[in-house]
Amino acid sequence: METKRDERLGLLLQALKRTDKLHLKEAAALLGVSEMTIRRDLGARNAPVVLLGGYIVLEPRTASHYLLSDQKTRLVDEKRLAAQYAAKLVQAHQLVFFDCGTTTPWIIDAIPQDLPFTAICYSLNTFMALQEKPLCRAILCGGEFHASNAIFKPLNFNETLNNLCPDLAFYSAAGVHPVQGATCFNLEELPVKHWAMAHAQYHVLVVDHSKFDKVRPARMGDLDAFDAIVSDRRPDEALCALAKAKQITLMYSDA
Secondary structure, three states, X not given: XXXXXXXXXXXXXXXXXXXXXXXXXXXXXXXXXXXXXXXXXXXXXXXXXXXEOOEEEEXXXXXXXXOHHHHXXXXXXXXXXXXXXXXXXXXXXXXXXXXXXXXXXXXXXXXXXXXXXXXXXOEHHHHHHHOOOOOEEEEEOOOEEEOOOOEEEOXXXXXXXXXXXXXXXXXXXXXXXXXXXXXXXXXXXXXXXHHHHHHOOOEEEEOOHHHEOOOOXXXXXXXXXXXXXXXXXXXXXXXXXXXXHHOOEEEOOOO
């Protein structure tokens, strides 16, 4: 027997046959329910659509250790707080690289609407968030699409990325460890992360506190590759000591 949730999901699927994405507010108006109801519908297992950067899109789910759709509702307040500190680093007319992940859209959300900047990104949810900034010129790097983390892995770096030198780069990570450095779940993210680490002038690692002292399979690099680490709370003593020794700026809520 079809439930009310199934009926709503069916209507969203029908709407997405006419467009590639649907804003959450538009979806709520279409279905005659609250945005929270839609969030609950999409948060349950086996939803055929997902919420990315405020937009509802089809879920091309694939097997992975890390699924963007599974992470987007975790530690939202903590991610938003860290992102607010990070966003203060963006200056007018800068060329800024934005990594993939679920914290990155919150950085973009915290950037003032009247600030002109150019953004480089390679993930769908990041690109969608950038569309909300009227004075942002967005550069989305194309390539092979990986549904699990919604990224485009470039097939040829010379087409776009090797022609760019960002003033500022924001990175996400699933693990931050004094010895093992910054790590993530997916190997396919590393080529673009490493490109940014080689070409940007100022490097900022933005993570919520749950990532501290964790080690994941794909290694981005040592922590001294970053100029700043931004989080919602103070790291532990080992990481603070490393930051002091390596002159890494720490930014957090009670700093």
